[in-house]
Amino acid sequence: MLDDSQLENAKSMSIIVTKGTLDWAYPPFILGTTAAAMDVEVTMFFTFYGLVLLKKDLDLGFSTLGNAAMEMPMMGGHMKMPNMLSMLPGAGSLAGTMMKNLMARKGVASIEDLREAAVDLEIRMIACQMTLDLFEYSKDDMIDGIELGGAATYMETALNSDINLFI
Amino acid sequence: MADQTLNAQGLNCPLPILKAKKALKGMGAGQVLEITATDPGSVADMAAFCNQTGNELLSTSNEGDVYTYEIKKA
Numbered sequence: 528m529l530d531d532s533q534l535e536n537a538k539s540m541s542i543i544v545t546k547g548t549l550d551w552a553y554p555p556f557i558l559g560t561t562a563a564a565m566d567v568e569v570t571m572f573f574t575f576y577g578l579v580l581l582k583k584d585l586d587l588g589f590s591t592l593g594n595a596a597m598e599m600p601m602m603g604g605h606m607k608m609p610n611m612l613s614m615l616p617g618a619g620s621l622a623g624t625m626m627k628n629l630m631a632r633k634g635v636a637s638i639e640d641l642r643e644a645a646v647d648l649e650i651r652m653i654a655c656q657m658t659l660d661l662f663e664y665s666k667d668d669m670i671d672g673i674e675l676g677g678a679a680t681y682m683e684t685a686l687n688s689d690i691n692l693f694i
Numbered sequence: 695m696a697d698q699t700l701n702a703q704g705l706n707c708p709l710p711i712l713k714a715k716k717a718l719k720g721m722g723a724g725q726v727l728e729i730t731a732t733d734p735g736s737v738a739d740m741a742a743f744c745n746q747t748g749n750e751l752l753s754t755s756n757e758g759d760v761y762t763y764e765i766k767k768a
Contacts, residue, residue, distance in 0.1 A: 561708040564715035565746040634706040634733075644712050 539568040540690040543681065544577035548589040549623050549638065552580055555694045556641035562690075563648035570688070571645070572681045574655035577694075578662065581654050581669040585639055588623030599625070646672060653680060696728035696764060697721065703732045703760065710736045711743050714765065718749060721767050726752065729763045736761055 540562050544555045555571060563569045573581050580587075591597060592613035598605035612618050630637070636644075645652065653676045654669055666675060674680075685691045700717045702710040710731045717727055729740070737754060740763050744751040752764040 634704045
């Protein structure tokens with residue numbers, strides 16, 4: 528880890544994580560873990576739908592609804608994913624399974640792997656207390672090593688960070 | 695000669711970087727890590743990683759689909 532003189536000069540980044548679907552889980556975890564690997568002090572604040580990314584059991588799907596630009600590689604070409612698909616029962620988990628298979632084939636890390644890396648790299652992960660209350664979760668539903676906090680906790684971190692992202 | 699080797703072939707962004715970081719963590723200053731990867735994006739990323747962390751990118755080479763990097767730990 529960094530020694531004291533390095534810590535004083537260390538860059539820092541905070542990310543507010545607001546979305547918990549499979550596709551939206553990637554940007555914050557990829558950037559967070561990569562930044563931490565580059566000696567940046569990283570804080571991730573999980574709020575609203577992003578909170579589920581801290582649950583012990585991840586079961587991430589995603590919706591084709593509203594992802595109008597999405598094209599999946601298929602039989603040598605690309606197939607658009609019409610909004611209507613999202614109306615079919617089970618479409619979200621099916622789309623999630625398809626995406627997970629595609630990612631595994633292409634050597635893309637799973638969210639579980641990236642989250643484990645985030646823990647290894649000592650990323651500070653804060654669960655929004657208000658969201659826990661709102662959606663009736665307890666800290667026991669979440670992975671070990673996280674903190675609980677609110678807007679003021681985030682602000683204190685953000686004011687001292689070089690980079691602040693909202694995803 | 696590298697002190698340690700890391701095979702990151704078949705892995706996509708950001709795994710080659712994360713694995714490089716993990717490998718370097720267990721090594722001593724001045725030791726050399728040799729990494730092989732197939733992710734074309736790793737060319738730019740490995741250079742950026744080294745610039746930022748102070749580890750020295752001794753060499754980058756490419757044969758077929760495989761990229762080889764030698765990094766000297768700071």
